[in-house]
Amino acid sequence: MLDRNHTGLLVVDIQGKLARLVEGSTPLIANVSILIKGIQALGLPVIWLEQNPDKLGPTVPELQSLQAGAPVLPKFSFGALGEPQVAATINQSGVTHWLVCGIEAHICVYQTVLGLLEAGLAATLVVDAVSARIAANKELAITKLAARGAELGSVEMCLYELLGDCRDPAFRSILPLVK
Template sequence: MAGPTPERRFKNPAVFVCDIQEKFRPTIHEFDKVILTARKLLLAAQSLSLPVFVTTQNRARLGDTVAELQPLIAAAGPLVHADVDKTRFSMWLPPLSSNAHFSSPSEVAIVGIESHICVTQTALDLLAAGHRVYVLADGVSSSNRQEVPVALERLRQAGAVVTTSESWIYECMGDAGIPEFRDMVRVVKVTMGDTRAALQGLLGSKI
């Protein structure tokens, strides 16, 4: 007798890429590691056909999204539902909040900067709107590294899940029987070195 049809664990996931811009490159702690995890998450989003929402903070002054991510954002095509410039710190702006994807609760993964400002305010707004928030600790940082654990602890207490990119990706899938699983294993293998570098650089021995 055949078992149940494999299906994803998350029913309405989304990816938020918060303000990973050129001008921040020299100032953010382990900025290159944030880029590595964002790249991995964008590859996963492409394989799993997940909606992606990208923002920049005051693009005219702080620059565009980093060059390393531009090809993946472009390749995502219609999966990128918003590429929004903002002055508000939170990403949860009308171009995102009014998107049809969020008419039902979503499981949102956030990567980007800064942990204690834009990432925190975005997460708090998403939680207030009834969504499930996953802050990927191997994909967020701040200019002062000491801000990061404080921000992550605050977000835990507020109800966000602090986890890692690989954990979120596998939880999103939920079942090795889904058609996309083989391609996702390839993504995980290709980015294995990046994953180790990001974990070591941003987390060390603890989250």
């Protein structure tokens, strides 16, 4: 079970034109938005990653308002933990289990999840909040990451697992998001 005391969210590279080119771009962005709002309602940390932002552009406008108060870290390494600033931020967070969403599933998301696992951290790939330009690449990433020890979840599954009980005060904030 996900534990709120040890869980955070990594949002990987949902930027610029590339975010519009992935399979199911519109539902991807909507699901990521729901996930982030739910994580924020639970008071859990969110770290935003942007791959080479000067070339690929910033996070898509639909999600930018959700970045307030959270670190937005540039990266050039496909695997986020290859960046000293990202690795330090993750290490200093105290989080031991990361939910991971973003693009592209088979490149930056894949290598970031592997990096988390290699660092001894737990990772849940939020499968309805990741995508790639080609659907087969997303499926391959999911299969390989599950075989390597990543957990799999969906937006709704993760949020309800973190809630645990409908009497939780955050339930009232999360319910309208998933309806």
